[in-house]
Amino acid sequence: MSQPFPSSTDPALTVNALRASCSTCSMHQLCLPMGLGENDMDRLDKIIGRRRKVARDDYLYRMGDAFTNLYAVRVGHFKTCQINAGGEQQITGFQMTGELLGMDAISTDRHHCNAVALEDSEVCEIPFPRLEELFSTMPTLLRHFHRMMSQEITREQSVMLLLGNMRAEQRFAAFLVNLASRYTTRGYSSTNFQLRMSREDIGNYLGLTIESISRLLSKFKKQGLLKVNNREIELLDLTLLKAMAAGTETCS
Amino acid sequence: MSQPFPSSTDPALTVNALRASCSTCSMHQLCLPMGLGENDMDRLDKIIGRRRKVARDDYLYRMGDAFTNLYAVRVGHFKTCQINAGGEQQITGFQMTGELLGMDAISTDRHHCNAVALEDSEVCEIPFPRLEELFSTMPTLLRHFHRMMSQEITREQSVMLLLGNMRAEQRFAAFLVNLASRYTTRGYSSTNFQLRMSREDIGNYLGLTIESISRLLSKFKKQGLLKVNNREIELLDLTLLKAMAAGTETCS
DNA sequence: CGTGAGGTTGACTCCGTTCAATATGAGTGG
DNA sequence: CCACTCATATTGAACGGAGTCAACCTCACG
Numbered sequence: 001m002s003q004p005f006p007s008s009t010d011p012a013l014t015v016n017a018l019r020a021s022c023s024t025c026s027m028h029q030l031c032l033p034m035g036l037g038e039n040d041m042d043r044l045d046k047i048i049g050r051r052r053k054v055a056r057d058d059y060l061y062r063m064g065d066a067f068t069n070l071y072a073v074r075v076g077h078f079k080t081c082q083i084n085a086g087g088e089q090q091i092t093g094f095q096m097t098g099e100l101l102g103m104d105a106i107s108t109d110r111h112h113c114n115a116v117a118l119e120d121s122e123v124c125e126i127p128f129p130r131l132e133e134l135f136s137t138m139p140t141l142l143r144h145f146h147r148m149m150s151q152e153i154t155r156e157q158s159v160m161l162l163l164g165n166m167r168a169e170q171r172f173a174a175f176l177v178n179l180a181s182r183y184t185t186r187g188y189s190s191t192n193f194q195l196r197m198s199r200e201d202i203g204n205y206l207g208l209t210i211e212s213i214s215r216l217l218s219k220f221k222k223q224g225l226l227k228v229n230n231r232e233i234e235l236l237d238l239t240l241l242k243a244m245a246a247g248t249e250t251c252s
Numbered sequence: 253m254s255q256p257f258p259s260s261t262d263p264a265l266t267v268n269a270l271r272a273s274c275s276t277c278s279m280h281q282l283c284l285p286m287g288l289g290e291n292d293m294d295r296l297d298k299i300i301g302r303r304r305k306v307a308r309d310d311y312l313y314r315m316g317d318a319f320t321n322l323y324a325v326r327v328g329h330f331k332t333c334q335i336n337a338g339g340e341q342q343i344t345g346f347q348m349t350g351e352l353l354g355m356d357a358i359s360t361d362r363h364h365c366n367a368v369a370l371e372d373s374e375v376c377e378i379p380f381p382r383l384e385e386l387f388s389t390m391p392t393l394l395r396h397f398h399r400m401m402s403q404e405i406t407r408e409q410s411v412m413l414l415l416g417n418m419r420a421e422q423r424f425a426a427f428l429v430n431l432a433s434r435y436t437t438r439g440y441s442s443t444n445f446q447l448r449m450s451r452e453d454i455g456n457y458l459g460l461t462i463e464s465i466s467r468l469l470s471k472f473k474k475q476g477l478l479k480v481n482n483r484e485i486e487l488l489d490l491t492l493l494k495a496m497a498a499g500t501e502t503c504s
Numbered sequence: 505c506g507t508g509a510g511g512t513t514g515a516c517t518c519c520g521t522t523c524a525a526t527a528t529g530a531g532t533g534g
Numbered sequence: 535c536c537a538c539t540c541a542t543a544t545t546g547a548a549c550g551g552a553g554t555c556a557a558c559c560t561c562a563c564g
Contacts, residue, residue, distance in 0.1 A: 082413045086499020090413040104409060106402035113409065132395070136388045143384070149401045150358035156408035157356060157365065161334045161342035163415035164459035168520065199543065207416035209521060214544050230529085230543085247338020420552065451511065461553060466512050482511085482561090 021045055025124075030098035030185065031072050032126065034144050043134060044141065049125035054078075060101065060115040060123060067105035069125045073097050076121020077196040080113045081204075091205040093155070094118070094197060096182060100148055118196040163207045169251060171206045172216045173244035176226070180235060191238060195231040223251050273297055277376075282350035282437065283324050284378070286396050295386060296393065301377035306330075312353065312367040312375060319357035321377045325349050328373020329448040332365045333456075343457040345407070346370070346449060348434060352400055370448040415459045421503060423458045424468045425496035428478070432487060443490060447483040475503050 022033040022041050033041050051074060054060050060071060060078060078095040092113060095101055101123070105111045135142040162171050180190040195202070203213045220226050225241060227234040235241060243249035274285040274293050285293050303326060306312050312323060312330060330347040344365060347353055353375070357363045387394040414423050432442040447454070451469075455462045472478050477493060479486040487493060495501035 082409050084413060084498060088413065088417040088499050090409075090416045092409045092412050104402055104405045107399045107406055112406050132391070135394060136391065139384070139388065142387060142394075146401075147359045149398075149405070150356055152405055153356045153401070153408065154359055154364050156405065156412065157334050157342075157344045159412055160344050160408065160415060161336055161340065163412060164342045164456070165340045198541095204416070210543075211522085211545085212520060215520090218544075246336060247340050462511075463513085463554085464552060467552095470512075 022048070025074065027072070027074065027098035032100065032141070032145065032148065035140055036138075036144075037140075040138055040141060043138065047127060047130040047134065049127055052123050052125055054117040054121050054123065056117055056119050056121075058117050060117065061105075061111045062114050063111055065111045067102065067109045067111055067128065069102065069127055070131065071101040071115075071123040071125060073099050073101065074122045074124055077118040078115050078121060079118055079197060079201060079205075080115050082113045089204065091201055092159075094201075094205070097186060100152075103149055103152055118201075166247070168206075168208055168212055168216060169219075170244055170247055171208065172202075172213065172220075173241045173251075175202065175206055176233070176235060177238070177242050177245045180238060180241075191235040193233055195233055220251065225251065274300070277326065279324070279326065279350035284352065284393070284397065284400065287392055288390075288396075289392075292390055292393060295390065299379060299382040299386065301379055304375050304377055306369040306373050306375065308369055308371050308373075310369050312369065313357075313363045314366050315363055317363045319354065319361045319363055319380065321354065321379055322383065323353040323367075323375040323377060325351050325353065326374040326376055329370040330367050330373060331370055331449060331453060331457075332367050334365045341456065343453055344411075346453075346457070349438060352404075355401055355404055370453075418499070420458075420460055420464055420468060421471075422496055422499060423460065424454075424465065424472075425493045425503075427454065427458055428485070428487060429490070429494050429497045432490060432493075443487040445485055447485055472503065477503065 022028045022031070022036075022045050023038065025031070028034070028041070033044050036044065049069065052060075052071075054076075063083060073095050074097060076097075078101060079091050080093050080095065080101065081089055081091045083089045095115075101115050102111065104113060106128070131145075135145070162174055166174065179193065179195075183193050184190040197205075199213045199217075200210045202208075203210045206213070217226075217228050221228055225235070225237050227236065240249060240251070244251060274280045274283070274288075274297050275290065277283070280286070280293070285296050288296065301321065304312075304323075306328070315335060325347050326349065328349075330353060331343050332345050332347065332353065333341055333343045335341045347367075353367050354363065356365060358380070383397075387397070414426055418426065431445065431447075435445050436442040449457075451465045452462045454460075455465045458465070460468075469478075469480050473480055477487070477489050479488065492501060492503070496503060
């Protein structure tokens with residue numbers, strides 16, 4: 001496994017030098033501290049454990065691990081996946097900066113899925129018991145936490161619609177449009193970006209095979225909807241892609 | 253539309269006579285007040301708005317409605333469904349007694365789905381702003397509320413696995429096993445129950461057609477896995493059904 | 505008794521899978 | 535530098551599971 005930056009077990013780096021600070025973090029208007037005043041943000045800062053680096057393909061946590069922390073993605077991308085008794089695997093989401101990981105573990109105090117870094121990444125550890133202590137005196141924080149959980153529920157419902165009702169072409173269009181919109185809110189280009197996940201991951205997430213993803217990419221390219229070069233994507237007709245995702249248009 | 257019980261617009265019945273009371277409700281060890289002491293339960297009782305009756309096929313709320321209340325199912329069954337711009341519809345869940353409805357609305361203060369009664373039903377209205385007031389002084393309530401939201405996230409992840417990775421037969425087995433287990437925790441038979449939803453609803457939920465559901469029922473019947481009579485179900489081999497749901501067994 | 509919604513069953517079709525061959529590219533070592 | 539390997543991706547051909555279309559059944563209800 002590649003180790004392009006210092007091992008995350010180096011205590012000097014992870015515990016001291018890299019103490020997280022919400023106030024100076026570029027994600028604080030997207031992430032958990034959204035809407036907090038300076039005072040409250042400092043109080044939140046104090047309970048954040050440390051920044052933790054996670055190398056590409058490494059696990060942030062595994063199914064069955066005891067739940068102690070939520071994690072906010074600071075740098076990089078993650079995937080979360082579900083595995084059942086029969087060994088079937090389903091990627092349930094791709095997380096990017098400012099998004100929260102681990103909320104599904106609250107119900108049973110055990111993680112219900114695996115979280116894996118798609119590239120060298122960094123998260124803020126949020127010790128959940130300490131976060132709970134803050135809730136009683138920080139209603140703004142609590143409210144935003146509820147919004148984030150609720151948003152996760154809504155997001156998953158959209159994926160259910162995608163998996164239950166859409167054709168392959170529509171699924172893939174919806175996937176691209178979703179990425180585009182999330183990069184936009186993060187201040188990046190909505191039309192030029194790199195896929196951080198393999199074709200296999202995309203296929204698994206969308207309930208399709210790797211071959212189907214490959215064919216869809218070729219088809220979209222041929223129709224002039226996008227340009228592809230390995231994982232580099234340029235969306236050429238976002239309007240049409242949105243219409244396809246909505247189901248009001250097809251790329252015949 | 254059938255009106256087998258008094259209209260829910262009769263104020264005497266809904267506001268006064270039927271004041272909800274968690275302490276006397278048989279669901280209180282499953283529902284929101286789980287684990288609360290007598291004192292706390294009384295405080296929760298005081299904010300519960302009213303019991304509201306919802307006749308079969310009526311909407312509890314609609315997509316886009318302003319969010320003011322969460323709802324706890326007291327009697328009956330509901331379905332929630334998602335509709336996108338193109339008119340595609342996906343049932344995202346079936347809710348039974350003790351389960352909470354409306355959590356997906358917290359993120360935007362608008363409901364993201366429709367909630368429809370599958371039979372004549374009854375819910376407790378939980379005004380969310382008043383619930384939030386309780387959170388600061390009732391940590392046990394807050395904690396259980398978080399568990400319920402988290403559980404909803406987990407549940408949806410299982411459905412994603414089902415829709416993304418399972419074959420028709422496996423999906424349907426998982427569906428039946430899930431119902432069985434939920435009836436068990438409610439003190440009902442795990443093998444004899446009535447389907448409250450149409451074949452069409454089941455199909456939509458499982459990402460299959462009504463014809464497929466019908467064929468699966470016939471197939472399972474022929475294999476001796478169950479008996480069916482309209483919506484009356486008797487599961488004859490729950491063990492095998494569980495194995496099929498887990499993906500470790502097939503009904504050839 | 506007639507009507508219409510909901511359900512079942514059969515025949516045929518088609519979208520996406522499966523299987524297989526080939527291509528591409530990053531990483532490694534001579 | 536090239537040669538080799540292995541993981542990842544592309545493309546083609548054939549197959550098959552579930553969808554589609556259509557006929558028919560069943561039962562509740564006016």
